Amino acid sequence: MTKLRISIVQYLNTAPLVWGFTNGPLRGKYDLSFTVPSRCADDLRFGRADVAIIPAIEYQRIDDLAILPDMAIASKKQVRSLLIIGKKPIEQVKSFALDGSSRSTQTLTRILCAEKWKIAPQFFEAPPDLGAMLSKADAALLIGDPALRIAVGIEKGSWPGAEGQTLCPATTLGIAGPELLYVYDVVGEWRSLTELPAVLAVWAARRDIATPEVAADFLASRDFGLSRIPEICFAAARELELPQRTLESYLRDSIDFSLDEENRHGLELYFTEAAKHGLIPQAKPLEWGAAKAEAVKL
Numbered sequence: 001m002t003k004l005r006i007s008i009v010q011y012l013n014t015a016p017l018v019w020g021f022t023n024g025p026l027r028g029k030y031d032l033s034f035t036v037p038s039r040c041a042d043d044l045r046f047g048r049a050d051v052a053i054i055p056a057i058e059y060q061r062i063d064d065l066a067i068l069p070d071m072a073i074a075s076k077k078q079v080r081s082l083l084i085i086g087k088k089p090i091e092q093v094k095s096f097a098l099d100g101s102s103r104s105t106q107t108l109t110r111i112l113c114a115e116k117w118k119i120a121p122q123f124f125e126a127p128p129d130l131g132a133m134l135s136k137a138d139a140a141l142l143i144g145d146p147a148l149r150i151a152v153g154i155e156k157g158s159w160p161g162a163e164g165q166t167l168c169p170a171t172t173l174g175i176a177g178p179e180l181l182y183v184y185d186v187v188g189e190w191r192s193l194t195e196l197p198a199v200l201a202v203w204a205a206r207r208d209i210a211t212p213e214v215a216a217d218f219l220a221s222r223d224f225g226l227s228r229i230p231e232i233c234f235a236a237a238r239e240l241e242l243p244q245r246t247l248e249s250y251l252r253d254s255i256d257f258s259l260d261e262e263n264r265h266g267l268e269l270y271f272t273e274a275a276k277h278g279l280i281p282q283a284k285p286l287e288w289g290a291a292k293a294e295a296v297k298l
Helices: 012-022 037-045 056-060 104-115 130-136 144-153 186-194 212-226 229-240 244-254 261-276
Strands: 005-009 031-035 051-055 065-067 073-075 082-086 095-099 122-126 139-143 166-169 180-185 198-206
Touching: 005 012, 005 037, 012 031, 012 073, 012 144, 012 212, 012 229, 012 244, 031 037, 037 051, 037 056, 037 198, 051 056, 056 104, 056 198, 056 261, 082 104, 082 144, 082 186, 095 104, 095 130, 104 122, 104 139, 104 186, 104 198, 104 261, 122 130, 130 139, 139 144, 144 229, 180 186, 186 198, 186 261, 198 261, 212 229, 229 244
Parallel strands: 005 031, 005 051, 095 122, 095 139
Antiparallel strands: 051 198, 065 198, 073 198, 082 139, 082 180, 166 180
């Protein structure tokens, strides 16, 4: 029998979801490939994958999908790995470089600009190189491990500014020109605007693939990963050159791997706002893959 093909985001915050597939009893059962979030969506869209962890907004842009239930990459309050970094306060930004590997967070950023900050900057996509981005724009959006590295790097040398704003010397991040940089946590700003969490990515599959057996395997892999956070972070600390304890705190406190009721409300509002601002044609309702009553315990 041909193995199902799974497309996976190659960021630390995905590791607990797939640890059962990469380092646990489900290893070898599926054909795994790793890439950036935008390409995971394209793998599913063009039939190169059967199941993928996709930016949440892409559920609205790809036909005939079901979401595997009870799992997500979400954040309740502050995420630390989705950052807006500006050379001036966000309300004064006129040009905005967006990390090209992002789709959900690009959409979140556009919504925040319109709804929270009341600005309409010129947006363009760019590779995730902060110095190059800020040489061409007033502000930059960075996601994933590069953003997390910045968040950790400025912890000791930064201070609170206006509401939602963190200030740090530009030299701390090796940026020439401005004296200060203005840093915003995208999920923190969404929470301030909506009082709801942000769902950033979901497991999605074609409807005929999203069977109870597949859903049970993916839940089991997640539960296996969540029980092994220290092991995951020990390996990641060497690769990312960040302290293991910091990475454990990030996965335990900043990321929520569920699709609980509050997260679902946040996701639905996100889709409604995206449609309101013309970022998707309309907000189609959530359709769930079939689930067994309980995941298999690994």
